[in-house]
Amino acid sequence: MRAIAIAIGLVAVAVIDVEKGEAVIRNWVMSCRVFSRRLEHAMLELVRKYAEAGGVSLIRAPFKLSAKNDVARAALVELGFVDDDGESFVVPTVATRPLPPHFIRIEGATGAMGQAS
16 A cells, blocks of 8 residues: 555635633635545644634634535534534534545645634
8 A cells, every 4th residue: 555645735724812711713615625534634733733722611613504514514524513502503622533544635724813733
């Protein structure tokens, strides 16, 4: 078996605010080229890393269900998010269950205060 590395460029962005002790995902966009290839697992791992470093214990994703975004809802559930109030999904910063391995290396990610990871 041989490992193959492919550089695919910028394919995902997450915008997160910290409010009331929670990391709130304002926008999470991923290219359809990489969706369902476990990049979403790597992204959550990165969000958790920054949230934990900032002393945040809960990650919230506001969500309004529509006929066109059930795939996004299913992805949140797969990642361990649970419906909190009918208007958002939440997941603890510290993982309560392991996610499948993703084999993805994220380079050039920036976090709080613009510091490179």
